[in-house]
Amino acid sequence: MWASWRSILVSLISEPSCLATTNFLPRVVVFYPTAAVIALFLNILVDPLNDRAEDDVALLTSTADLFPNMPIYRATPHEVAHIQLVTDFVAELCRLSKKAIAKATSSRS
Secondary structure, X not given: OHHHHHHHHHHHHHOHHHHHHOOOHHHHHHHHHHHHHHHHHHHHHHXXXXXXXXXXXXXXXXXXXXXXXXXXXXXXXXXXXXXXXHHHHHHHHHHHHHHHHHHHHHHHO
């Protein structure tokens, strides 16, 4: 299950030009990656010492960098504001994920 969420993010990060061809900005470009980010964040919270946790944080960080650089043509001010909101949200999940891993690591020692 987690692999499919990772796959969504990896696909968008590796081929961001595919975002320019879609007319479904809120649903495709924002909804699915955001759902994937939340799923990976929850996976990190459930098992912060998992072998993939650090890789998932890196993937979340790359996703946070993806949103503001999306090749969207003729974005409305509302869409731009929404993308900024999602970017800030993903950045916060990255920060919290790193803290969860650090806390679990220090508790284990």
